[in-house]
Amino acid sequence: MSQTLPLHEALKALKLDPSQPVRARVDGELTVEVRAVSDEGGGKKTVGDLLREIGRWEGETGTDLDALFVRQRSNRRVPDLP
Numbered sequence: 688m689s690q691t692l693p694l695h696e697a698l699k700a701l702k703l704d705p706s707q708p709v710r711a712r713v714d715g716e717l718t719v720e721v722r723a724v725s726d727e728g729g730g731k732k733t734v735g736d737l738l739r740e741i742g743r744w745e746g747e748t749g750t751d752l753d754a755l756f757v758r759q760r761s762n763r764r765v766p767d768l769p
Contacts, residue, residue, distance in 0.1 A: 691718055 690710070692700060697711035698721070705723035712718050724740065 697721055 691712050692709060694711045694713055697709040700709045701707075701721055701723055708720050708722035710718055711721050
């Protein structure tokens with residue numbers, strides 16, 4: 688994942704090697720990281736399934752998770768929608 692690709696090229700690269708995430712340029716201001724995830728269970732995943740894929744969250748309460756994410760300096764407040 689060394690370079691940022693236009694979105695359509697990033698998706699092609701991901702199909703060629705789904706084990707490696709790729710950076711995709713959506714527009715002049717937005718770049719995202721795209722990665723393939725397993726489609727076990729027919730694509731029906733719970734929030735717990737998704738959280739398990741990114742880290743060990745078992746046993747954490749909602750309040751604990753809120754506090755964890757609030758501590759992250761990189762988090763930006765999302766403005767209220769009209």
